Amino acid sequence: MSAMRKGQAGTGVEQAAIGTITVLWVLGVLLPILSLLVISFIQGKGLGFVWAFSTKAYADILVDFRIEIVLRTLRIVAAVTLIELLLAFPFALWLAKGLKPGWLKSTLLILLVVPFFLSPAARTIVWRSILGSEGLVNIFLAQTGISPEPVSWLLFSEFSVHLGLIGPYFPSMVWPLFISFSLIDDELIKASRDLGADAFTTLRHVVVPLALPGIAAGLVFTAIPMLGDNVASTLLGGGNVALIAESFDDLIRAMNYPGAAALASLLVLAMLLAFLVARLVLARRQASEGGIFAEMQA
């Protein structure tokens, strides 16, 4: 009896917690997104709004140059995210399974946190003195005679924007991968080797499938903040590589709030679609595994 009452009390606390979190979530996350949607379907008039349904905002933003910006942003974000995955995968695997716990591992893990505390502008602008026409790379190329003329596409180009995005978002990809690799029991890897699989086959059949939730999380944590990045494109794009984030600045500066809301709504829609695709891919695995993997996907 007493155990039952205890259980009910526990459920009561849980329900109160769930209720509180739900209310906070609705107020803090859902309401702003909903107002974004509402504003995107009305017209602005100075600092105020005309409260009538309108799709003018969408017509405004769906002009040629802005579609081009959206597509360019998606292309660059996709490419850099893929590069991050290729770079972070072996690094995270080594960190989680190859490296024995010790000072080196601790140091590397701390170094992975440090970028979160640095000013994004400060660490991005360094690239200018490396890639510029009088930067380190061009000085080297000139002195060795490989290219007497400065190579101009190094800076203020899509190349430099890609390069500038790789560094800041590397930890965002490494962390989820590192955690999901660490969660794989060493015995499973040993068992695979023991059953006749070489290292690569073990990677393919055991490590990657079990790390899939972490890979998905890494893609999400890397790609979504990168969609809103305006540092790399502003400092290293030099006006040649406009991304969505700059469009927001432009629209807000022009006091076109419904336009900014419409653009944001489209982005939210794109993210929701990406999530749905990811869920469909993971659905089969989610059905087969309980506990921690399901939590990581949520």
Place this chain on the structure above:
Amino acid sequence: MSELATTGPGTESDPILTLANVRQSYSGVLALRGISLDVAKGEFLTLLGPSGSGKSTLLRVIAGLEEPDSADVMRLNGHSIVGVPPEARNVSTVFQHYALFPHMSVGENVEYSLRIRKVAPEERRRRAEAALALVRLPDKYGRRIHQLSGGERQRVALARSLVMGPDILLLDEPLGALDERLRLDMQIELIELRRKTGATFILVTHSQEEAITMSDRIVLMRAGTIEQMGNPRDLFASPATEFAARFMGFENVLRGRILRVSAQDAEIDIEGTTIRGRVVAKNLRPGDTAFAAIRAEHIHVAKAADRTNHLRGTAGAPVYKGRFTDVPFRSPAGDLMVRLDGADDVLPPQADLSFAPETCVIGSIGPESAGQEETSSKGKKHD
């Protein structure tokens, strides 16, 4: 003890596994101090020992999951396996916590080694279902791992290892995680499985009961060396060392000085009492420090017919064990545990204890432990 290695059953035919002078250490600590061992084809061998004795390390070295520091010979089925990675050795391990792949179904787990070896899907399925039938899980092919009980997971791990037809099946304390009832059932089943498959089994365990029940031969390990090797009857009845006697469950192990030795029996003086017993060690000489070991059930509360192995003891608090009662006695030779069948026997505070000389084993104590004996007996005399 390593000279015993060449006298195992492995010499009759070609051994499936030969190890000579295998050494392994972890950051300076020796885990294996020169292990030499022959394993015969079809043998059920048990590596028995306390934790830290090196039994699991030896198993991993055989599996290839650990590379030894040095080894004179490591031969599996006629081929050297020194430096050969685990995937290229035809042995298979059943891990203590099963290590089943959680993202695969039961069938996919069992088929894993066949899929790696590019066996056609229909053939794979046929062999996997046969292996599952062998471990009495015929209808679990499509199940997910997390839907299985501990005992069922154990069987899937066995099927997964057996399906590839390994030269040797390595079992790393496979019954440790099961509850007692299931453990006893699985012991019988492992014996059956070995009989049906004719495979060579090497089992690691710290349970002498498991070792005795299942094995053809037991290798008792201690601190990275082989303490004693032999069939279960040998080890159970004639432990050659004090450590072996304690590990094989002798409740009463006493130390003393040898008075008289013949080919079969010896007399030992323990705190002024003369005990006669069977000799289990070679090279025992009068004056040597030695041990005498007697099982609790072999000591009787009654006057002996003659004066051999007769002690007068004072009973302590009995411990009721269900099928029997253990009663500690203080005797001139030291504390003795006596096992009584009748649980309700009323004991007089003083009783005559006796035991037959053939149930008492007398063996030598290694030089390093003899040194400890010197100091401890001195300490006792001061009391």
